[in-house]
Amino acid sequence: MRRYLLFVGLLLFAPLVGHAQSTGSVAGTVTDANDRPLPGVNVAIQAVQRGAATGPDGSYTISALEPGQYTIQASLVGYETQRATVTVEAGENVVQDFVMTAASLNLDEVVVTGQGSEVSRRALGTNVSTISAEDIQETPTTSIDKLLQGRVPGSTIRSQSAQPGQGALINFRGITSVFANQTPVIYVDGIRVDNSSSTSFSFGGETTSALSEILTNDIERIEITKGGAASTLYGSDAANGVIQVFTADGEAGETEVTFRTRQGVDFPVSRFFKDTGFSFPETREDEDSPDFGRTNYIENEFLRRGYSQDYYVGVSGGSEAITYNLSGRLQDGSGVQPNNSNTLYALRGNVSADVAEELSVQFNGSYTRSNFTRLSNGTAIADPLTMLEVGDAKFFTGTNNLRDALDMATLPQIKEGVDRYRLSARAAYRPNELFNSSLTVGIDGRTNEQRALFPREADPLTGNTNGSLTRFNRDFKSITLEYRGTISYPREGPVTSTFTFGAQGFRDEESQVWAEAETFALPGTEDVGEAGSVVADELREQVFNGGVFFKEQLGYENRLFLSTGLRLDGNSAFGEDVGVQVYPSAELSYILTDEPFWQGSLENVLSQLKLRAAWGQTGKFPDPFTRDVTFQATSFRGASAPRFDNPGNANLGPEKTSTLEGGFESSFFDGRFGLDFTVYQSRTTNALFEVPEQPATGRGLQFRNVGEIRNVGTELSADVRVLQLENLFWQVGGSWSWNQNEMESLGGAAPFNIGGSAEFAQQRVKEGQPIGAWRATTPYDSNGDGQLDASEFRFTGETPFPVHTGAFTTSLTVQNFRLFALADWATGSEVLDWGSHWASFNGLERAPRPQKFDENGDPITDADGNPVDFSTAEAGSALLQDGDYLKLREVTLSYNVPGSLLDVAGIDQGSIYVTGRNLWAFTRQELVDPELAGLTDTDNVALGGSQSITLSPPRQIQVGVEITL
Template identity: 30%
Template sequence: MDTAGRARPWRRLAAAIAATCLAAAAGGAQTPQRGTITGRVVEAASQQPIVAAQVAVAGTTLGTLTSADGRFTIRGVAPGTVTLRALRVGYAEQTVSVTVAAGATANADIAMRAATVNLAPVVTTATGQERRVEVGNAIGQVNAAELVQERPISNVGDLLTARTPGVQVLPGTSTGAGARIRVRGLNSLSLSNDPVYVIDGVRMTATSGSSSISAGGTLPSRTGDLNPEEIESIEVVRGPSAATLYGTDAANGVIVITTKKGRAGRTQWSAYSEQGLVTDKSPYPDAWSTFGKLTATGAAVRNCYLGSAARGLCTIDSVTSFNLFKDDETTPIVPGYRRQYGLQASGGSEAVRFFFSGEYEGEDGRWRMPEVFENQLRARGTSIREEWLRPNALTKLSGRANMAAALTPQLDLNLSVGYVQSEFRLQASDNNTIGLLSNALGGPGIKYNVVGTDTLYGYRSFTPDRMFQSLTTQDVDRVIGSANGNWRPRAWLSVRGNFGLDYTGRRDQALCRFSECVQAFEQDLGFKTDNRARIYQYTSDVNGTASFRPWESVTSKTTVGAQYFKSLFDRNGANGEVLSPGGSTVSQAARLTAEEVSAEARTLGAFVEQTFGIRDRLFVTGAIRTDDNSAFGADFSAVVYPKASISWVLSDEPFMGRPSWLDQLRLRSAWGASGVQPGTTDAARFFVGRTVVQDEGESGGLTFGSVGNSQLKPEYTQEFEAGVDATVWGGRASLELTHYRKSSRDALVQRVLPGSSGTDSTVVFANLGRVRNWGWEALVNVRPLEFRQLAWNVSVNASTNANRIIDLGDVPPIIGTTIDQREGYPLNAYFQRHYTYADANGDGLLSRTEVQVDTARRFLGYSIPRHEVAVTNAFDLFNRRVRLSALVDYKGGHKLYNNTERIRCASRNNCLGLINPSASLSEQARTIALRETQFQSLEGYIEDASFVRLREVAVVLTPPDAWMRRMLRGRSASLQLSARNLGLWTDYTGIDPESNYNLLTDIPQDFQTGAPPRTYTLRVNVGF
């Protein structure tokens, strides 16, 4: 593919942008001498300075942030009367008029009124920061810097969970596990539905399930590398109507992360210490067993199952049960310990500002080798390694340095570098025959069961003293760096350049020394896997913005830009089996294999955006972007993504006669398109080596590894959204309501190749499918009480999503075990044969003749939540010295396959519905439909997974600043007590409705999987 050839038009466009900027600079001597505006921004009521307020000259590209004492300086202002606009989160927008003389300095002080509801007047877009009222899209905002001080936050997933409508977070279920994030439903059948992540202007690697070695349990995600303590804010661009200018891959939304920056003023130090417990209060099921007699012979029999008893084949004498999770001697669950220590510094002058941070974080998971098995190891004379006792743990070191310099009145430079080094130990669990939960949940229902000479204490086949000796680890070194320059050669012209690199060095290892692991699959002979990956993401972004006022009542802003992204994944791996005694390296193995994997993708795009503002209340925007990508088919050149939006501040219109209770009413609408690129090699035709047997013997040969598709193009998603925003009662309440409709065409679908195609590949991707999403989103903030000694704030965010496969092309329905892809139904929908039952003889036991199963499959429901409502209540007491908050989260309208109970009934033979005569008829019926009918049905194990969870509870105590200065010579302090996942209400009969171990698919997987842990945290913050 001649990507370089395709890039020439965009190179010419970039050159034209540069030439325009140089020409504007060259004409600088022809313009009148410019002036300067200085001043101070304060809170109207207290006259206290407001730090980090944005002060800008309306209709130009000139602006700055206030320092720690609220002061600001704006240079290069054209002579005449201008309007200064001040914006700050939590304050109402304020404007003042200033007259500037040529070569002189004008002073303008601004008093801002605090808004009771914490409003965010500025949002981040692909072209920079914009006033919220000018943007026609709904953009979710998360104040990360505030949340980490007040809530139990340990990762980016915690920051996003239930914070903004339309964003769904499925948390990890073990220490170090990643979270899966979806924005406004699912768009693709075959490609990733992950959003794009951008941090300080750099496209970030955010792979879910980022590991080359699976232990069966939850895998890490690269978003988990980020330190929430370094983040200032997160903005969620929810769909293509807002993400057009981010280009190909942005159809699933964009998550824009901004890290903390320095503020002018004296150096301010912040230190924090966090200690916590990680616990597990999940309702792990009992294992059941029976003893009875055969009816025909009277012989004793172990496990007389209910179906057999109902048919008179055996009688049940006794029923036993055992739950090793509730037994102090055998349970592998103990409280884990979390600790975190950090130090940050911020300050500088108006010319140079800095922010530095460093942190250590450590966490031991909630699994531990029970002492009874530790004693068995000692009895065998085994030298115990510490990592065997705690098989799931995480250690992380992180640091950040952000610098900002005003090199000249027209040129600013920002540098940002973040580093993280982590060591992660994964527990073998979940979908793993020799893993912990497979054996703990599959036990026989008695405590002192014995296999061979080993006492298993209720475990199925393998015990922790063997399982925990197999180690799977991941070590990561990661650097994310960016350089951002802003050049303002004219008051009406600015040029922005952003360049960065995200580099991840990843080492995945699995080790089992000779004779140390389970005696199955040759594991006790020893093995070692060592896979080393390098992951690069390069970003280059240049754009120029020209701002004019062609008429007194009209402003115009034109932005032209070009972007280049490149991602590179390069991994080498080695595996050795049958290790020599004492050996721990691949080279000490008898059987060796090696592999190499490399993948590269490049995107080159250009865009132009035009915005008109009319009387500062009607804003109309149009834009277009075109992209070329190395993953496109050779016969497909480039893709074009258009965009249009309108925002109308209706309350500012004279005909509204704004009532006293209405602060602002805005109508908005947007339409736009974006895409998702095919997989790196989906379009490529390539060969693989093959051994050919001929008369003269074996020889080397080639065959198609993939026939490719030269016409392959990106999946193309269009979205329309419309909404209304309102603020009332002096900022005491606000509403954001949005409706969206999103349609994806050219969705990649696998077409099966005929056997005569002469290729090892059995499928080829083609752009055949169409998928549709639509829904509603709402965000309500209310401050019902506002007194000095008591204030109450309520925040409610809610969303609903519907999803349909509109077309699969010429491909027939894709039928799976539990999941089907069918036209007219949701993506990843549950289908199963329906069954009915009736206890005909009234004996309380069902036989297989009393359960009837249909032959046809029917739709059961969605596999991801359709509805979500999150309610946050916060109370401020005693002049805001005590803050109480709680977050309740509801998710519903979906099903979850309880595969844990299915395998316990199907092959572990220890479930309630199979053995216990007191089991309900519904429990018995689903077991019989699974095991004993002619047409098997799993319908009974696909359960309603709706739930309500008490997600967060927190208490924050803040002593008076005067007390801190007098007692500790400090600036501020706070003490936080908090808990996460404290309560759960659900009808789901499995361990937890949020159980999910597999981040590689969009279908939640509850298969011998633990629940998200419960955490308790004590945190101290001190500022100097």
């Protein structure tokens, strides 16, 4: 039997061995001008469509090359593309190193997102942003949402709070819908993944997010389209844009082991609290109070320093036939407030194999386990931070001092565990240089379990005499299947053509089960089944989307490109009378500086100029089952009683967003100065609103495609190489974006409020106004005597989301030292301060309100003759705080240890860094952190801009070490 197996093995592997002996390879190292290795560089031989990405030490290997002469190209975002010609001999390895210099514009950079196939940036008529592996190394963040802050022009990215498990609200180019969240679609290695920003019970408005587990481990690059024409090929799911993450492959050669560790300290940000010296006056006035002298109780006794540690081990390598990249990560941390711990375990693997010369396969897999504890927050009575700040701590806990109140407020245990896995397989078939194709299949699964136990000892907080327990489970699965093919003919000559076609489909399934249990006979009980009273419910949803796409790109002299595309989509949420939806697109790109007449004196000033324009449509499909006539059964007197639920709509279709954009990309003075400009206009038609049915039918509300939404804006980014010497490099950059949003038509529907509204301040949807424009009770002079004597609802002229956003960056390299800093800013919004509203119930004026007069112009006074101010119900405008901010987001100092020192220890590469995040902030007020999205627990679109007492993300100082063996 053993002889038989050996014989079969020789038959299987002999062709591969023979093939390897008749081929050669190219290998080398890519470094920058300061001899630092550059990871993530795309080294490719375009003639045969073979390539590799450099590893942590900057090395690469391209194997299984037939003997002959090849042109090799090395490209990386932010660097000038380098080329070299090599001659490969059978059975030999050619060494070809590259030294890359920084560049403000690289037209040879290859992108994939929104194009259907690999396309050089020179051929793009749309704006696709790219974040490289080097960019990721510059930041201490571990999740993708925080990584994007300040790095993507045209984006608004706002955190929720400092609590673990939360992700940011992400929005590109304005609000395009009022019925659904604005989070872009996210793909990882070609697989659509869960991007929900609300995956749990909120316990006060702040929810956990699926974005927090999309880690920055082993990412080669990230490509971002911001909706519109760049996202057309994604059809009915991409009106909010697309974020595509590509993880790193292994490289042929000796096994490399990379170890990273990071230790950090978190410092709480307390500047937005007036603290107990304000909320409990007796702490500074009453010497007999047990709290006397504790005027900064929140800062000194509630908040604390947090600690974090992070360990990573990665192993990569392989042969000419098969490569691998495996890694594991452990993270543990304690937050800056009680009951805020978190742990994370992550495993990831990637295996690529050349099955034959024309066929390669790749397998990717990852698993993440997260555990964390949280506090009640925001609007919850049990939120200790709110109780301390607004004066409710003793009242709600039934205690007579702050220490006992805090002990009781931290008794509730809110725990959550998340299991997430992602598996994908991809086969690429390239029979020749004219045709290539790929098939990708994969699944993303996420299961989380949340338990919130309010023990018997915390009775005053809930009113339950024997404790309560809330249990929430969510199970999500997304299956993706995609085929893409590309025909490139002719590939050479004055006119070139690339035709891409394919099919793509996904199926999302989500189930939620929750139970609320009360009255436990025994202390320490944590099971729903042991409660005296249990109320439970369940939700199940599924949606399927499938489509085919086609794209033709014509090129002339490699400087003029015209592309047209088409996507045809079907979706299980469409009404039965809707049919297939069509999404067309067109793009134009023209490299003016490649014209012969530009060569010479003109190119010395304006080195590169690309003009581009694009138009395209994309969509957003309705929620599952909103098209259907449905009934619901509820419990009534011990029986299941049916009732009418949804009237249904056979004509229900997707919202469609049409975008026209244009702009240019340019570099001046031999690439020392780069400028990128985009102007766009998008219009969403068939916007979905809940429209009342005829009252006599008793059918309530039904979603219908009746509205129109308009967004116009500009995006500008620039970077300058200030100095570029042998051992000194200094670069600065900046970006600015502007967006104007307007609800053009409600289609006959009445104006309505959406999430974040209060009885005195509303996020209003009204024709002629931005979506969610603030409308608040406003004191005014009703009789012209110059005194405020009445109040009415008025629009404030501001929105819950910023109108202007931008960032500044600088990078300074001196020999082996590098200093990087990033600051981002936003203006043009207002934030509703719920905390000041709660404080007013205790007679505390946290946010000043105007004095109230009567119709005769006399001040209104109380029984003691003291002037009376307008109440918060009458002066909601006083609770809207200025949302402008400027934050120093990141500062990192790194040192690459010289090779002469590392060789002694047998280390290939080593670096040490110190990094800080959220180090400094400027705001125009001191009551709320304007960056925070705040309360996001809403059935409508989450715009943010509405906060209770919310703790800002902490200041972080971290020290890290990375070595490669």
